[in-house]
Amino acid sequence: MTTLNPCDDTVIARLNNAVPGAVRPVEPRHLEEPRGLHNGIAGAVVAPADVSEVSAVIRIAAELRVPVIPYGGGTGLVGGQVIEDGPAPILLSLDRMTAIRSIHADENVLIAEAGAILQTVQEAAEGAGRLFPLSLASEGSARIGGLLGTNAGGVNVLRYGNARDLVLGLEAVLPDGSIWHGLRRLRKDNTGYDLRNLLIGAEGTLGVITAAALRLFPRPAATGAAVMVVPDPAAALALLSMAQARIGEGISAFELISGEGLRFLTETGFDIRQPFETPPDWHVLIDLGLPLGLDPSAALEALFADAFEADLVSDGLIAQSEQQRHDFWTVRETIPLANRKVGAIVSNDISLPLGRVAEFIDRAGAELHAAMSCRINCFGHLGDGNLHFNVFPAPGETNKGREADRKRAKTITHDLLAEMEGSISAEHGIGRAKVADLERYGDPVKLAAMRAIKDALDPAGIMNPGAVLRHR
Ligand SMILES: Cc1cc2nc3c(=O)[nH]c(=O)nc-3n(C[C@H](O)[C@H](O)[C@H](O)COP(=O)(O)OP(=O)(O)OC[C@H]3O[C@@H](n4cnc5c(N)ncnc54)[C@H](O)[C@@H]3O)c2cc1C
DSSP: OOOOOOOOHHHHHHHHHHSTTOEEOOOGGGGOOTTSOOOOOOSEEEOOSSHHHHHHHHHHHHHHTOOEEEESSSOOSSSTTOOOSSSOOEEEEOTTOOOEEEEEGGGTEEEEETTOBHHHHHHHHHHTTEEOOOOOTTTTTOBHHHHHHTTOOOTTHHHHOOGGGGEEEEEEEOTTSOEEEEOOOOSOOOOSSOHHHHHTTSTTSSOEEEEEEEEOEEOOSEEEEEEEEOSSHHHHHHHHHHHHHHHGGGEEEEEEEEHHHHHHHHHTTOOOOOSSSSOOSEEEEEEEEEOTTOOHHHHHHHHHHHHHHTTSOSEEEEOSSHHHHHHHHHHHHHHHHHHHHHOOSBOOEEEOOGGGHHHHHHHHHHHHHHHSSEEEEEEEEGGGTEEEEEEEEOTTOOSTTOHHHHHHHHHHHHHHHHHTTOBSOSSSOOTTTTHHHHHHHSOHHHHHHHHHHHHHHOTTOOBSTTSSSOOO
16 A cells, blocks of 8 residues: 555645645535535645646645645535545645636637636626536535536536536646646547546546636527426336427436425425425426527427327426426425435435336335335436435434445445446445445446556555545
8 A cells, every 4th residue: 555644734834835825724614525424634725826836736745645635615425525534635625716717609618717616607608698507406616626526417417418528628737746738629639548538527536627628508598397297207218208309409407306305395394385286206307498489388388298198297387487497496406405304324326227217216116115114215317317316214213323224225226236237326426435336336347447547647646545446
């Protein structure tokens, strides 16, 4: 194992000298993560003002073999941004590098620094009459570096792709402190290995992203949304297929919501207007963005009529205003908050080939209910085959002391995913929470290649040690 050293007073003195004014005390928020599952340690927070200061910090860390965690908004859900033990790391915060460096509206490109908050980037794009389509419930806190570090997904992947699909170029600091000036605005650039896509999704283990050239899109002329009650997930998938045949690229999001999720909202006291008086077992939220001349409400009405005829839907509501569309989304986006209040035994962010999603929900549900007393709240980005398949204690029970059930639930879910060609992490990443799972379920050839890349770029293992791959 490569021995790493803590960020102690000697290291802090070197940092203060190299990047004056950038070293700050560690605050409790830096050591927590959204689900309260991991508590971190850190020797100092260092917030460089520009890429050359990031480089200076990394050079010192490389020389003294001190671990570094790149830190964005701290909203990651797999513990990638918190080291729990070992030598105290430098927490490298990007929160002073928040500039929108330039907008090239005619090229549909925006260049943002890694510390820019997603919502600010969305607003800057809107100000230029364009759309930056990455959208997720943490968009008020998550920063571009963290979003790219985790290759975030969110609600618009169906139409616009994951975070990695929205990037043309990157500027980054590699683990030896060298600066990669890859901030290109090219749509075609076949010049060898794709360093951009290596750093995106690497969760800070291969370097620090300092800026990105992001793709913008035309803003849809008209938007609309509907909620439709389906008898089961198989019908929801048939409805998706029907919707795609009719509306094609106009579908921005297609979300599955279970009755359990709606009941959790009530149970945990969220005073939210729900679309249906009695929570249906399953419904979908369909969001459209159409070009000029096309009417989203008319498209949704026609879809509903045909789907009703085909017994795919039994009830539904089409948003009559932007407020009602917003209300539909509030329900969807508050479910994770209600989940947190109920307290999961285990949360799974998984994906499957679309053709196997319904079978998985049935089989995993049956196996879990046979194995333990539980409730399942299955919801998520159905259009992407991405489910948040979360297991909760039964009413009146708690998730405390359920460690054996947690392990059993994980094994049941992951074994089934392996059999059904799914993924144990659809959009949240590996972080520290899923390292052992990746070792168990990952392809050995891929894992060996990942290890070789890590060793080549970061031989001392200073960059976010223990995330994605075990430190050795
Ligand atoms: C309420 C809520 C809803 C969410 N919904 C979704 C969702 O729908 N889809 C989804 O994909 N995720 C979702 N997330 C997860 C989370 O928002 C994403 O993982 C986000 O991309 C992390 O961004 P961040 O800036 O907070 O990064 P952090 O949490 O600070 O860091 C996350 C990881 O990225 C690395 N990193 C941070 N900055 C950099 C950088 N500059 N260079 C290289 N690596 C870096 C860190 O080291 C760490 O490994 C949600 C989270 C919450 C709390």
